[in-house]
Amino acid sequence: MSECLLCLQPIVSTATWKGLLGLEKEKEICQHCSKNFQRADIKGKDDVLDSITSLYAYNEAMQDYLHQFKFLQDVALATVFADELRSHLTGNVTIVPIPMHPEKKRERTFAHIDELLTAARIPFIHLLEKTDNGSMGEKTKQQRLAMKPLFTIKSGTTIRPETYLLVDDIYTTGTTLRHAAIALKQAGATRIEAVTLIRAGR
Structure with a gap:
C-alpha cells in the first residue's frame, strides 16, 4: 500500500x-x-496573451503544496498534477516553460516548472532567459509597470512564426507571462498561449 x-x-x-x-x-x-484542491478552470486573454488557462484556485491546500514542492524542495510532488497538465498541454504547439533566474535556480536546486512538465511527460524547450531575480509578488503595481523587460531570447535561438505555449506555476498579476509573450512576439512568434497550474485571485 x-x-x-x-x-x-x-x-x-x-x-x-x-x-x-x-x-x-x-x-x-x-x-x-x-x-x-479547488478547481478554477479560468480561461481568458488580454492584449498580449492570445489565451490563458488556469487550472486550480490558490487556496490553503494549494499554498501548502507549493511551499512543500518549491521551498522545501520535495521534487516528488511534481507528479501530483501530471495528468491534469498533460490533458491541457496538447496540440501542435511549442511548449515553453517560464525559466528561473540562474541565481534563483542555484538557491532552489531545481527548476520546478521543468519538473512539472517532465513528470507529465511533456516535451518542452527553453527559449527564454530571465533577467530579473525579484519576485512579482513583492513588487507594487507602479514597480511592475516601470520594469525593464523580464526576459530575453536565449542566445542562438530562432523564433519561428508559429504558436508557442507558455507554462508557469501561478498567475497572480500576469506580468511575468506578458513579459515572456512580448519577448517571443517581438522575436517573431505569431500567437502566444499560456497555461498555469494555479490562479491567485480573479
Whole structure:
C-alpha cells in the first residue's frame, strides 16, 4: 500500500481489474488531500496573451503544496498534477516553460516548472532567459509597470512564426507571462498561449 505524498497516510484504493492486472496508475495523493484542491478552470486573454488557462484556485491546500514542492524542495510532488497538465498541454504547439533566474535556480536546486512538465511527460524547450531575480509578488503595481523587460531570447535561438505555449506555476498579476509573450512576439512568434497550474485571485 502506497502513502500519500502530502499527508503521508496510507492510500486506500478500491480493487479493480485494471489494478490487479497492473494497468492502473498508482495514486500519488489520497482522496482526502485531493478534495482539498479547488478547481478554477479560468480561461481568458488580454492584449498580449492570445489565451490563458488556469487550472486550480490558490487556496490553503494549494499554498501548502507549493511551499512543500518549491521551498522545501520535495521534487516528488511534481507528479501530483501530471495528468491534469498533460490533458491541457496538447496540440501542435511549442511548449515553453517560464525559466528561473540562474541565481534563483542555484538557491532552489531545481527548476520546478521543468519538473512539472517532465513528470507529465511533456516535451518542452527553453527559449527564454530571465533577467530579473525579484519576485512579482513583492513588487507594487507602479514597480511592475516601470520594469525593464523580464526576459530575453536565449542566445542562438530562432523564433519561428508559429504558436508557442507558455507554462508557469501561478498567475497572480500576469506580468511575468506578458513579459515572456512580448519577448517571443517581438522575436517573431505569431500567437502566444499560456497555461498555469494555479490562479491567485480573479
